[in-house]
Amino acid sequence: MAEERHMMWTEKYRPRTLDEIRDQSEIVSRLKKFVEERSMPHCLFAGPPGTGKTTAALCLAHDLFGERFMDLFMELNASDERGIDVIRTTVKEFARAAAISEAPFKILVLDEADNMTGDAQQALRRTMERYTDTCRFILCCNYSSKIIEPIQSRCAIFRFSPLGEGDVKDFLGWIAKNEGVDITDGGLGAIARISEGDLRRAINLLQAASSLKGEIDEDSIHRLAGRIEPRYAKEILELAIKGNFSESRKRLRSLLLEKGLSPLDIIRQIHGEIFQIELQERDKLLLAEMLGEADFRISQGGDPEVQMSAFLAKLASLSSRPRG
Amino acid sequence: MRPAEQWEEKYRPSSISEIVGNKEAIGRLVEWVRKWGKDPKAKRGALIYGPPGSGKTVAVEALARDLGLDLIEVNASDDRSKGKLERMIGGAASGMSILGKGKILFLDEVDGMSPSMDSGAMDYIDELLSKANYPVILAANNAWDPKLGRIRQKCELIEFKRIGVREAVPFLKRVAEEEGIRADPEALKLLAERNRGDLRAMLKDLQTLSHPGGALTKEDVQGASRRDRTDLIFNVLKNVFSAKSCQSAKIAINEAEVDHEMLFEWIYENAPLWLSDPGDLANGMEALAKADLLFNIAKREQNWGLISYAIDLMTAGVAMAKERSRAGWVPMRFPERIALMAKTRSERAIRQRVLGRIARRCHLSRASASASVLPYVLEIARNDSKAFKGLAEWFGFDGEEIEFLKSLCGSPARRGSKEA
Numbered sequence: 001m002a003e004e005r006h007m008m009w010t011e012k013y014r015p016r017t018l019d020e021i022r023d024q025s026e027i028v029s030r031l032k033k034f035v036e037e038r039s040m041p042h043c044l045f046a047g048p049p050g051t052g053k054t055t056a057a058l059c060l061a062h063d064l065f066g067e068r069f070m071d072l073f074m075e076l077n078a079s080d081e082r083g084i085d086v087i088r089t090t091v092k093e094f095a096r097a098a099a100i101s102e103a104p105f106k107i108l109v110l111d112e113a114d115n116m117t118g119d120a121q122q123a124l125r126r127t128m129e130r131y132t133d134t135c136r137f138i139l140c141c142n143y144s145s146k147i148i149e150p151i152q153s154r155c156a157i158f159r160f161s162p163l164g165e166g167d168v169k170d171f172l173g174w175i176a177k178n179e180g181v182d183i184t185d186g187g188l189g190a191i192a193r194i195s196e197g198d199l200r201r202a203i204n205l206l207q208a209a210s211s212l213k214g215e216i217d218e219d220s221i222h223r224l225a226g227r228i229e230p231r232y233a234k235e236i237l238e239l240a241i242k243g244n245f246s247e248s249r250k251r252l253r254s255l256l257l258e259k260g261l262s263p264l265d266i267i268r269q270i271h272g273e274i275f276q277i278e279l280q281e282r283d284k285l286l287l288a289e290m291l292g293e294a295d296f297r298i299s300q301g302g303d304p305e306v307q308m309s310a311f312l313a314k315l316a317s318l319s320s321r322p323r324g
Numbered sequence: 325m326r327p328a329e330q331w332e333e334k335y336r337p338s339s340i341s342e343i344v345g346n347k348e349a350i351g352r353l354v355e356w357v358r359k360w361g362k363d364p365k366a367k368r369g370a371l372i373y374g375p376p377g378s379g380k381t382v383a384v385e386a387l388a389r390d391l392g393l394d395l396i397e398v399n400a401s402d403d404r405s406k407g408k409l410e411r412m413i414g415g416a417a418s419g420m421s422i423l424g425k426g427k428i429l430f431l432d433e434v435d436g437m438s439p440s441m442d443s444g445a446m447d448y449i450d451e452l453l454s455k456a457n458y459p460v461i462l463a464a465n466n467a468w469d470p471k472l473g474r475i476r477q478k479c480e481l482i483e484f485k486r487i488g489v490r491e492a493v494p495f496l497k498r499v500a501e502e503e504g505i506r507a508d509p510e511a512l513k514l515l516a517e518r519n520r521g522d523l524r525a526m527l528k529d530l531q532t533l534s535h536p537g538g539a540l541t542k543e544d545v546q547g548a549s550r551r552d553r554t555d556l557i558f559n560v561l562k563n564v565f566s567a568k569s570c571q572s573a574k575i576a577i578n579e580a581e582v583d584h585e586m587l588f589e590w591i592y593e594n595a596p597l598w599l600s601d602p603g604d605l606a607n608g609m610e611a612l613a614k615a616d617l618l619f620n621i622a623k624r625e626q627n628w629g630l631i632s633y634a635i636d637l638m639t640a641g642v643a644m645a646k647e648r649s650r651a652g653w654v655p656m657r658f659p660e661r662i663a664l665m666a667k668t669r670s671e672r673a674i675r676q677r678v679l680g681r682i683a684r685r686c687h688l689s690r691a692s693a694s695a696s697v698l699p700y701v702l703e704i705a706r707n708d709s710k711a712f713k714g715l716a717e718w719f720g721f722d723g724e725e726i727e728f729l730k731s732l733c734g735s736p737a738r739r740g741s742k743e744a
Contacts, residue, residue, distance in 0.1 A: 006714025008686060008697070049696065054687045079689030112689050204700040211708035228699045245605060246596045253661060257668050260675050262691045297613065301620040305661070306592060310606075310613035317602035 009207045010200050013175055018059045023167055024052055027158050031056060035063045038104055042128055042137045044152060046144035047160025050198030053140040056160075057109045060138075065103055072106045078120075079112040087116075087123040095131035106135045113139035114146035121148045128154060162197025165189075171199070172206050181210045186218035194225050232261065233269030240312040241277065241319040248312050249305070256305055263304030267295050270311075283318045290314050331527045335499055340386045343379055344495045344523060345487040350383050352482050353461070357387065357428065360459040367480040369453040369460040371434075373467035374484030375583075377522030380463045383484075384430050392426075399432035406444030413452070427458040435464035435472060435578075446471060453478045466583060470632035486521020489513060495523070496530055500540065505530075507540040514545045557582065558656050561590055565598040565654075570640035577639055584631065588615065588638055589659035597656065601648040611641025674728045681719045706733045 015021045018035070021028050034040035040060075045053040054075075061073040074094045076086070094108055110116075116124065125148070128137050137155075141147055144157060169192040176183050187209070195202035209216045209224055232255055239248035255261045274287045294307040337343045340350060349372070356370050372380050381399075388395035396413050413429055431449065453460055453475065464472060467481055493512050500507040507530075515533075519525040534540040560580040567573035580587050592612050599605040618634035621627065682693040682701070701719075705712040716726050 005718070006711055007718045008715070010686060010697075049692070058687075075687060077683065077689040079691050080683065111687065112692070115689075200696060204697065208700045208703040208707075211704040211706075211711055213707075224703065228703050243602060245602070249596070250660075253664065257661075257664050257672070260672060260694060262694055264691070265695050294613075297617045300617060301624050302613065302617040303620065306616040307613050309592075310609040313596075313602070313606040313609035317606035320602040 008204070009175060009179070010203045013203065014055055015059055016062055018056075018063050021052060021056065021059060022171065023163055024056065024160055027056065027160065030158070031060050032063075034060065038064065040064075040105075040136050040156075042132070042155045043139070044144060044147065044155035044157045045138060045140045045160060046142070046157065048142060048162050048198065050195070050200035050202070051160040051162055052199070053160055054109070054111055056158075057107070057138045057140065061107045061109075064107070072103050073109070074106070075109045075111065077111045079115040087120050087127060091124065092127055092131075095127055095135040097134070105133070107138060108135055109138045109140065111140045112142075114141035114143050118148065121151060125151050125154070163199055164197070165192045168192040168195060168197065168199060168202050172202055175203065175206060176210075179210060181206065181216070182214070183209060183216040184218070187216045187221050190218040190221040194221070231269065233266060233273055236266075236312065237270060237273055237277065237315065240315045243316055243320050245309075245313055245316045248316070249309050252308055252312070253305055263298055263308070264295070267291065267298075267308070270308075277315075277319075279318055287311070287315060287318070331499065331503075331531045332524050335527065337382050337386050338389060340383070340390050343383055343386060345491045346374075346379055346383070346484050349374075349482050349484050350379075350387070352480075353383060354387055354391075356480050356482075357391065357393075357459050357461075367478060368456070369462060369475070369479040370482060371462045371464065371467055371472070371476060371479035372482045372484055373464045375465060375486055375521060377519070377524035377526075378484040378486055379523060380484050381432055384428065384432075384461055384463070388428050388430075394427040395430055396427055397430045397432065406448045409445055409448050429456060429458055429460045430463070431460070432463045433465075434462045434475070435466050435469040446475065450474055450478070468628050468631060470629070470635070473629070487516075487523045487526075488521070489516040492516040492521075492523060492526055496526060499527065499530060500534070503534070504537050505534045505540055506538070507534070508542055511540045511542045511545045514542055518545070556580070557587075557590055560587070561594055561656055564591065564639050564643060565594075565646065566651075567639070567643040570636070570644065573639040573643035574636060577635070584619065584635065584638075586659075586662075588612070588619065589662055590656075591638055591642060592616075593659040593661065594654075594656045595642055597654045598649065599642075599646055600650045604645050604647055604649045608642045608645035611637045611645060615641065671728065674725060678719075678721065678725050678729065681721060681725075685719055702729065702733055705729060 018028050018032055045056060047053055057075075058073075061069045065072045076090065081090070091108065091110075094106065110124075113121075124137075128151070139147065139151070139155065144152060144159075169188050172188050172191055175181075176188065183206070188206075191202050191205045191209070195205060205221070205225065205228070208228060209221060212220060212224065232251075236248050236251050236255075239245075239251060252266070255266060256263065271288075271291055274291065275284050277284065277287070279287070290311045294302075294311045297307045298304050340354065343350060353370060353372060356366070359366060372383070374380060384397075385395060387393075398409065398412055429452070434449070449460075449462070462475065462479060467476060467483075493509070493516055496512045496516065497507065497509070500512070512530075515529055516526055519529060529545075530540070533544050557580060560576055563576035563579075564573050567576055577587055582590075595608050595612065596605055599608045615634040615637035618630045618637070622630035622634065676690065679690040679693045679698065682688070682697050683690045686693065686697055688697065701712070701715060704715065716729075721729070
């Protein structure tokens, strides 16, 4: 089994059949029923990242259609291919051609569907209705609330929950053994804790750790995680709090343009920090409101740097006021 | 010393065939004039627009000469109140030419009119477009200027583009030869590039930088400052930031020879320098953020009416934010963001390619690939070059992509110790 070929372990150890999925047992048993009946409704898979939504969709298609399921299966990522045009063309073309062979229908997986615009979702809804005989849709999303009501009501909803720390640790231990990674029990526990139920993150951390020399323990995992996932937001916030708006904006600019970080990731990181800033409580609330506004405006087409800068300037002005 | 003749006058084209660049736009304009009055569905006026020095005015002048038409011209240096306009062109618009020749009515720089100075002028132009017995041509830098809203509808829109380097250089070469200047082709190319399609400015630079019988090298051009243009924008910025009323802040940008987007970048870059008080700055940045959103929505929805509010926020919004900030002169700087965008453009393209490959392999979007896979791959690259090589093969990265990823692996200080 120990092939020398390098690949990402998330792919190497991604389950291929529903039987191989070790968790989300309630969901898996419902999906297995679809396979037995050779029939399924449109589905909505909702849950945090790394909980197995895409995997479940792939496994379901495999179990329904067998090894050559790729002919009957299409995977699109709404974040890259969002917008109404894709729905009108790609999705429709795939959906409307009847399934070949004895398969009763085809499956189209739309990943990160909550990143679709409202218009695109409306268009999708009509396509789903129109081609429901030939094609079943599986929409994956982090937040089902971002999917419009008419689509939700046409789907069977499956809620994926974050994996327990113990389950993550067990699975990591198995991979580590298989790959011959020299890691302590404390190291495995640290990865499980840091990854907060996100199995992709956990496995990626383990793989990155395996590139270190020598035995890997809890400490080395923490140092590793700090290198891989630096707290960018903190630095930007601290500069603004010190009243140095220009430097803060410059850092932000470099993260966006030079490091290529996604604006939404930076906003999410900032959001995680704002209630910890030393400010009056009502000012913190004001900041949350401003940040929400920035997030909203970016979604409406605003420039990420300009919108976040308005937030940073507000933070700088609140921090400069005498406290008391 | 007697002032030398300006080359922009000396080499002003006397016929359409001598005009550099914008062949297609000029062709359309000629066509429009020829057909004027014959096709009832055709627009009554023509609005030619484009950046300074792209040849709008000379095109109209040459066209009148080539077609043998009288040119009745009004430009920004004239007082253009409604009454004056009526006096200057009113008779011409309705009456017949003394010599029995046809006419063209030409209103240059119509976006340069300030609302208070040229009161009623827009109404008059509007009326003129409906009633004039002759073709009316308007020229502007920015066709989307909100002031031109009504007028724009009645006009055939013809865009004049910046003069390309490849078109400009042969012309500059001819002028240099005529003037006995030994000009290095590279110098002319640089000169053309630096003036970003403004042929008038290129001629001006060529004249100031060289002397008859002398040589013009690339170093001469490099050494010359871009003072004129930058001075102009500094002035505009100063007027915006120190405006005491909304109206004066808004009018201040009429002088700027750059488009709204560029102007926004200048204001956005320099606002923190002018608004030294943190509270003022917060208000100013909020106004800019709102302006940005409106600009972007206007562009996306093609709803140009929104631009006028964006301009209000970008100018008056910033000017009125200044309440407690220090007064006085402030140094200004070129928008760093523009430079950084240009510098990082190719890297960002490679990055997108890399993320695309990761996304396909790992069933993710590019955004998720960037957040939840790439940093781990980079860490592996830092620690274990053999494993990285294997992964690169699996992802299908090409040589350029691999080099790019290596360059992302930490600071240069760490790079040396990688194999330790």
